[in-house]
Amino acid sequence: KKKSTINYGDRGMSLEQEINLSNAYYLNKGIAVIHKKPTPIQIVKVDYPKRSAAVIKEAYFKQASTTDYNGIFKEKYIDFDAKETTNKTSFPLNNFHQHQISHMQQCSKLGGICFSLIKFVKTNELFVLNGTDLFFYWERQYNDGRKSISKQELENSGYKLSYQINPLIPYLDAVDKIIDDNGGK
């Protein structure tokens, strides 16, 4: 990988915006179809004014029961969550909910590729952590009580990504490596 002194990640965008841009690139090139799922909303009250669009007047945010993103790449089902942390040396596991982990475990069992895309926002560092490794760290907290994944562990078990121009976050390079590590599956 070539290194650059320009930090393409330092643009004041949220990780979600950065991934959406990357997905637009992948879609446009016919490489992958991966979309952010809409935020689930509980709608309570809707007005239907004459001659104009329905207006939602009362609604609440619902907790997502799955992950942020899913889609298809190289005939494979892709499912992942994006996570940001302001921590410097470790990633806190309380960024995940049990139902997200369970969802990823169910998809993995059926042959999907599941992972987390983690950003350390203070340093613009990005890691893809494969599901099997994430599940290991998730279980570990119930064994030895460690509530986070150290950055060193992410360096060892994850795939570090560098920002580039297009796609901004080339996370499917890491997915390619995951597919290779699985023996092409």
Next chain:
Amino acid sequence: KKKSTINYGDRGMSLEQEINLSNAYYLNKGIAVIHKKPTPIQIVKVDYPKRSAAVIKEAYFKQASTTDYNGIFKEKYIDFDAKETTNKTSFPLNNFHQHQISHMQQCSKLGGICFSLIKFVKTNELFVLNGTDLFFYWERQYNDGRKSISKQELENSGYKLSYQINPLIPYLDAVDKIIDDNGGK
């Protein structure tokens, strides 16, 4: 297929509710992970009252850019839209939008299984129409101007489903046949 005189489909549920129930069954049995995507909402104004949940005070429905459902079954990416019609003898193509067709075409190219699950609500008849056939009928309207798919055509090119107890709509049986027709792919 055994026939039943009881019509399990006649329960006053919307097609979406029927599919969600079926998906809950498939998920619970570890057969497939397929979810309805949340309705996309454009949020304009949110109140953050003290000591209680954020309240969305103004928001609008956005047109979905993709399909209703996606997920994984037998290692395959699954993507489909559910459509109801009150018509009796044909299914009007204006139930689809170009961007939904384009989305399904993009997913098909990458190896996903895309289809439409069509319900004739007056007769409780259900059909799965594979993407390749749907795309054919979609294109046809720009050639000979026919703006619908006749029920006879659905009988011939689609997979007819019968309601049953569990899952209520066994639509993955049709997906199995699509996979077979594709030579296991």
